[in-house]
Amino acid sequence: DGGITQSPKYLFRKEGQNVTLSCEQNLNHDAMYWYRQDPGQGLRLIYYSQIVNDFQKGDIAEGYSVSREKKESFPLTVTSAQKNPTAFYLCASSQQPTNTGELFFGEGSRLTVL
């Protein structure tokens, strides 16, 4: 089945530790995105990548880092510099160039920092 796989689904970490969230897609999409979701806040864009080896900051990139070494993979690292890391993280992809603009989302990773 084609889709986006995020792992882990739940993650607990101590304050000050870096954590990496995995996102893999087998849709052959060029563009991939990371969003953060907080209760009552909607989805906010962290980073996006339109092509391998290239990525751009979104609206709330501070304290996060990404890499795009392979088309299928777009891991997100939440660093110790992120002041409020506890959130639900969503990865998405879209076909590029796109004639629909549809984003396909994974099922999310819930990070809790203790």
Place this chain on the structure above:
Amino acid sequence: GENVEQHPSTLSVQEGDSAVIKCTYSDSASNYFPWYKQELGKGPQLIIDIRSNVGEKKDQRIAVTLNKTAKHFSLHITETQPEDSAVYFCAASAGGGADGLTFGKGTHLIIQP
């Protein structure tokens, strides 16, 4: 940058009635307006979208209208059913969706039996 406002934050309707969710956007260059539905514990899924060259689009029980002059767009769900209960997000993009969407804060739609 783009700013999207969405209202109401919670909407409760009787099963079979209609539901309307409204969004406004700030960037007049925005030309793509999708709506996503998110069920509990899952990622959002596209349910309908509209581009700026169209004023209305319908797909079975759901429809979206766009008023470019007023910079607002709305989601209409008719004959609501229990499975319509979810959180709905509107979004806007100036790049046809390719550069990432700006989302509203979401509407929790509750269908009362």
